[in-house]
Amino acid sequence: MKLYEICFSPTGGTKKAADVLANELGQEILSVDLTDSGKNFADISLTEEDVAVIAVPSYGGRVPEPAVKRIAAIKGNGARAVLVCVYGNRAYEDTLVELQDTAKQAGFCVISAVAAIAEHSIARQFAAGRPDAQDQALLKEFAEHIQRKLSAGDVSEPAIPGNRPYKKAGGGGMVPKPSRDCTECGLCAEQCPVQAIDRDDPKKVNGSACISCMRCVTICPHSARKVNSVMLAAVNAMLKKVCSVKKECELYI
Numbered sequence: 626m627k628l629y630e631i632c633f634s635p636t637g638g639t640k641k642a643a644d645v646l647a648n649e650l651g652q653e654i655l656s657v658d659l660t661d662s663g664k665n666f667a668d669i670s671l672t673e674e675d676v677a678v679i680a681v682p683s684y685g686g687r688v689p690e691p692a693v694k695r696i697a698a699i700k701g702n703g704a705r706a707v708l709v710c711v712y713g714n715r716a717y718e719d720t721l722v723e724l725q726d727t728a729k730q731a732g733f734c735v736i737s738a739v740a741a742i743a744e745h746s747i748a749r750q751f752a753a754g755r756p757d758a759q760d761q762a763l764l765k766e767f768a769e770h771i772q773r774k775l776s777a778g779d780v781s782e783p784a785i786p787g788n789r790p791y792k793k794a795g796g797g798g799m800v801p802k803p804s805r806d807c808t809e810c811g812l813c814a815e816q817c818p819v820q821a822i823d824r825d826d827p828k829k830v831n832g833s834a835c836i837s838c839m840r841c842v843t844i845c846p847h848s849a850r851k852v853n854s855v856m857l858a859a860v861n862a863m864l865k866k867v868c869s870v871k872k873e874c875e876l877y878i
Contacts, residue, residue, distance in 0.1 A: 626651075629677040631699070633659035633692035635818055635838035638743030639711040642756050642764060643680035646707065646739065649768030650676065650775075659695045660818040660840065666698040671733075673703030676775065679728055680709035682746065682838075685795040686718025689836055691819055693727050701732030705780060707771055708738040713745025714752035714868045721877075722787030737771045738785050738877040739764070746839045747799055747852065748861050751868040760874055767876040774878060783877040799837040799852045799860070803828045806849035813841035813850060 628651030634640035647654050657669060659681075671677060681692045688710075706728050710720040721738050728735055742760060745751040756764065807828060814822040819836055823829035841850045 627655055627671070627675045628653065629655045629657055629671060629675060629704070630680070631657040631659060631677050631696065632680045633682065633689060633695070633818070634680065635660055635682075635840035636746045636843045638713075638746065638756075639680050639682045639709070642711050642739075642741040642743055642760070643678050643709050645756065645761050645764040646709065646768050646771070647678045649765050650678065650707070650772060657699075659692050660816075662691075662818055662820050666695045667700070669698075670700040671702050671704035673705075673734070675704040677701070677704050677706045677733060678709060679706050679724065679733070680711065681720070681724055682743075683710050683712035683717040683720035684836070684838075686716060686720060686792050687794045688720055688723045688727065689838070690794070691836065693723070696724075696727050697731050699731050701728065701734075703732060703734055705736045705775065706733035708735060708785075709741060710739075711741045711743045712872075713748070714742050714755070714872050715745075715864060716867070719787040719789075719791040721785045722789060723791050725785050725787075726789075734780050735782050735785075736774060736780055736878075738783060739767055740875040742872050742874060745864070745868070747837065747857070748864050748868075750861070751864055756874075763874045767874070770876060770878055785877050799839075799856060800830055800832045800835045801839065801842050801850040801852050802830060804849045804851055806847045808847060808849070810846065813845055816840060816844055
């Protein structure tokens with residue numbers, strides 16, 4: 626059995642949660658970075674003896690479109706899948722059911738699903754520091770339940786919350802732009818999951834391609850990429866009420 630960690634995590638929060646589960650489920654982990662726009666995911670083929678932790682963030686209650694396309698290209702071949710959606714303490718809505726459908730269409734056998742919380746990728750003060758120690762302890766406990774199901778050879782599919790058809794996907798909207806501190810080092814263009822930043826001129830951004838993942842903001846060594854302050858203030862005000870109550874991680878098995 627091989628354990629694959631298949632993860633779309635532009636700012637690292639999703640991977641942090643997925644790592645906890647993966648490290649408890651297996652010792653040798655094969656990582657598949659779904660943010661790598663240059664990778665041919667059709668070359669990845671699992672077997673029914675394998676297990677995959679498939680993790681994505683929730684963007685407006687949906688799976689990010691690039692992640693859907695890249696997961697769909699992988700050949701699951703009956704491998705058992707543990708689905709993980711990570712959200713910034715607001716709601717994950719239809720993310721898990723969309724991930725479930727995507728994984729099944731790719732040939733995975735879904736045996737469990739987890740909703741976890743991580744620091745909001747845009748409004749960073751919400752769920753700051755999560756997954757925290759309490760979250761990680763709970764995720765390790767979830768992994769024990771999942772491991773028991775795997776050991777028992779139980780491939781039953783859990784009931785996963787969400788709606789079909791899924792809620793309408795929102796637009797990106799929050800497009801980070803360079804400030805005068807930008808040195809044009811090109812790191813943001815190199816690591817953008819959708820290649821929305823011009824490699825020859827990193828100050829140029831394709832706003833229609835940008836998915837507002839905030840990878841460029843997170844990795845810039847000079848903190849030189851910012852979102853519009855007025856739009857950010859509006860997002861903060863909108864989220865303040867809905868994110869005020871601490872959400873907990875959830876397991877579906």
